[in-house]
Amino acid sequence: MHQVSRTVDSITLSWSQPDQPNGVILDYELQYYEKDQSEYNSTTVRSQTNTAVIRGLKSGSIYVFQVRARTVAGFGRYSGKLYFQTMTEEEYNTSIQEKLPLIIGSAAAGLVFLIALVVIIIVCNRRGFDRGDSEYTDKLQHYTSGHMSPGMKIYIDPFTYEDPNEAVREFAKEIDISCVKIEQVIGAGEFGEVCSGNLKLPGKREMFVAIKTLKSGYTEKQRRDFLSEASIMGQFDHPNVIHLEGVVTKSSPVMIITEFMENGSLDTFLRQNDGQFTVIQLVGMLRGIASGMKYLADMNYVHRDLAARNILVNSNLVCKVSDFGLSRFLEDDTSDPTYTSALGGKIPIRWTAPEAIQYRKFTSASDVWSYGIVMWEVMSYGERPYWDMTNQDVRI
Structure with missing residues (x-):
């Protein structure tokens, strides 16, 4: 259900x-x-x-x-x-504010596309078009290179810290385990179980949350890799990126606590509701994902695993980018056929740009390629990319 x-x-x-x-x-x-x-x-x-x-x-x-x-x-x-x-009434009012720009933006998308097409035709056919025009070139470079806006934060890789615990302390809020109540297991993560539960912080109302737990018997490296996701997530603040509530590191089990997304992963949600949405709703989902990825690119963060399975959906159909764990790229120990060996690591072949497969060159441009695959997943209601082709056929 x-x-x-x-x-x-x-x-x-x-x-x-x-x-x-x-x-x-x-x-x-x-x-x-x-x-x-x-x-x-x-x-x-x-x-x-x-x-x-x-x-x-x-x-x-x-x-x-x-x-x-x-x-x-x-x-x-x-x-x-x-x-x-x-x-709550507050959440309802917020959801209306969230959905309004999605509806307006989606409805205007066709008009914007037509206007852009006309402008491109006029510019390309304009006599005396000066390709060396410095002002035009500067603007083009600005919009295509992802330059930072003044005052924009830049993502800091937690693996650059000599002490990984320092990154966790800097970017993730420590939560007392007495404030957390696990209700039930809802899935399995890379390092342990994923649960739903409640978080009651002092002076705040109780809220429903998702809780990732680190399995017992972990090594120090597994603990570091597990908490690195919190160190990454804690640096982001955007309505289309999953929000970190905090971590539990001083008690057992070690936990990462995030907002709860009622409809789960986007690929499963679409397959369960095949044909139930309008094109405007599907485009609205894609617009939200694009907004979240634009934010991450502006922060100089490269996701490297953008796919519908790593997008979460809330009760208002707002899509949020998630899954910032990088360990799957660092180790070759997973049996998941989604991730195929390539140059000593595991990468999701069907979602990965050719240069990333061939040379492991991951950039915001390769994330754009993955976004194109996500667009196909959404519009096909969660179909498997390239259908029954083998990973080798996809690479070729």
């Missing part, structure tokens, strides 16, 4: 059909109740499809949801419990 959208008093949910139902599914029963209340006080609703809109909820409250299917043989078992939170 995953959350498609939410408001201050409603949550829209969708879920997968059981793999082997005992007959034709007649309908579904959804059970829900407030997290702090007893399951005996739960409410149930019926749905003829695998989606449901739950209304009449309290703002800013966390609810527990379970679903089961019914066939002629009766009801099946309830699914596992999942926790979803309605929006």
Whole structure:
């Protein structure tokens, strides 16, 4: 089950059909109740499809949801419990502000493209066009080389610190473990489990967060590589880049705590909702990703693994760039077929620019290539790039 959208008093949910139902599914029963209340006080609703809109909820409250299917043989078992939170009034107002420029920008994209096309044709055909014009050349270089704006921060590689812990202390806020409550495991990361939970900082309201934990028995190098992602993420502040809340390093397990993105990874979300969005919505998602990547490029940060699987989606369909762990490029120990050996390391062949595959030359330009692949992923609702071609065929 995953959350498609939410408001201050409603949550829209969708879920997968059981793999082997005992007959034709007649309908579904959804059970829900407030997290702090007893399951005996739960409410149930019926749905003829695998989606449901739950209304009449309290703002800013966390609810527990379970679903089961019914066939002629009766009801099946309830699914596992999942926790979803309605929006607060403040979040709702913020979401309206976030979505407005996306809608306006997407609607204006076609007009801007046409205007740009006309301008290019006029300029190219203008008599006496001086290719050596210094003013034009200076402007062109400015917009194509990613020059920094005055006062713009520059990304600092945490691996340049002699003591990696110093980078963590500088860029990531230490959180007392008593403020963190893990609710449930929602996935597996490169270094350990990924969980959902709650963060309650002194003087602030409780918030739903995602928690990456470092598995026990780690080496010092694994700890350093794990926390390097927090050192990187903590330097960014942009609405289309995943936000770091803080880290837990003085207790066990070691944790990285980020904002919670209700709809999970973009590739899975699109596949689960194939054909459900308008072109304007899909372009809005791509516009958000482009905005986040432009910000990272301006900070002189090269992502090197931009793909739909590394984009997270919240309940308002806002896409945010994530996954800043660089260890997969430094070690050759992963069995994930997505990452293929190349010049002593592992790289995602289907998303990587030719010069990066051939010479390991990663730049913002190679990130642009990867963005082109992401555009195809989004518009095809999560199809695998190059379909069934082998990685070797893709390289050729």
